[in-house]
Amino acid sequence: MKLLQITDIHLTTPGQTIGGRDPNANFDAALTHALTNHPDAEALFITGDLSDWGDAEDYARLRSRLKTIPIPVHLCIGNHDDRPTMLAEFPELADENGFVQQLVPLSTGHAITLDTWGPETHAGHFCEARAEWLDRQLADVDGPIWLFMHHNPVPLGIEPIDQIMQLDAARLAHTIRPHAAKIRHIFHGHCHLPLSGSFCGIPLSAPRGTNHASWPDFGAVNELSAADLTESYAVMLSHGEDVIVHMIEYGYTGKVRREGTPAYASWDRLTMIR
Structure with a gap:
């Protein structure tokens, strides 16, 4: 099974930029690259910050763009989004309590999209109603289960980012720990950093995002740090019990070198391109 993850698209009013980059153009470029190179992907998951300011026009343009995509697309809500405005455009995404959460059947198990949004905060929240759901x-459902969410449930060791992580991580852990054997992988966004680790013993990962990038400044105290790094999305491949996640830096425009075949006999100190 192959799944695509795009995160932190931050759609804006056309013509506006973030960090000198056009998030609308970068989102389109990510979709074009992903669908051209991975037409066999089963589904695309976009893990939040769909809009930069939670504007209704951004969600309307997103819905229009998603109609052109030939594979199923599933959305998470991020801290830059606005839940009432988002659900006004995507009412089918609401669970029975009005949260943006869904169970998604896949060819290999099920995906679950989680709502970690809270009003007037950039930090993540996960209340008792969401935990019960x-x-x-x-x-x-039987496993394997693939969890998709916006906020990181594990601290990064970078103080400004950790202030806005999933603050109810203990409740989330208490909820998933009895079912941990079913959960194959957790995918999140929010940090604009390529990350891998584990939560409750479950592997997790995040790509950088499709527009602006963060920088892992471990000495930072109050301010978030950014850098002009390449835009990216993620590709997940599942083979039985095994999983690999690639970060695809589609914004890279430099040369790709062909260094030779992987056959040992062809490796030659004089002729190899190094």
Whole structure:
């Protein structure tokens, strides 16, 4: 099974930029690259910050763009989004409590998209109602289960980012720990950094994002740091019990060198391109 993850697209009013980059153009470029190079992907998951300011026009343009995509697309909500405005455009994404959460059948198990949004904050939240909903989904379906969410549930060791991580990580952990054997992988965004690790013993990962990038400044105290790094998305491949996640830096415009075949006999100190 192959899945695509795009995160932190930050759609804006056409013509506006973030960090000198056009998020609308970068989102289109990510879709074009992903769908051209991975037409066999089963589904695309966009893990939040769909709009930069939660504007209704951004969600309307997003819905229009998604109609052109030939594979299913599933959305998470991020801290830059606005839940009422988003659900006004995408009412089908609401669960019975009005949260942006869904259970998605896949050819290999199920995906679950989680709502970690909270009003007037950039930090992540996961209340008891959301936890009860997740517990029911995890109990009712067989594995493997793939979790998609916006906020990182594990601290990065970078103070400004950790201030706005998933603050209810303990409740989330309490909810998923009894079902951890079913959960194959956790995908998140939010940090604009390529990340890998684990939560409750479950592997997790995040790509950089499709527009502006963060910089891992471990000495930072109050301010977030940014850098002009290449835009990216992620490709997940599942083979039985095994999983690999690639970060695809589609914004790279430099040369790709052909260094030779992987056959050992062809490696020659004099002729190899190094």
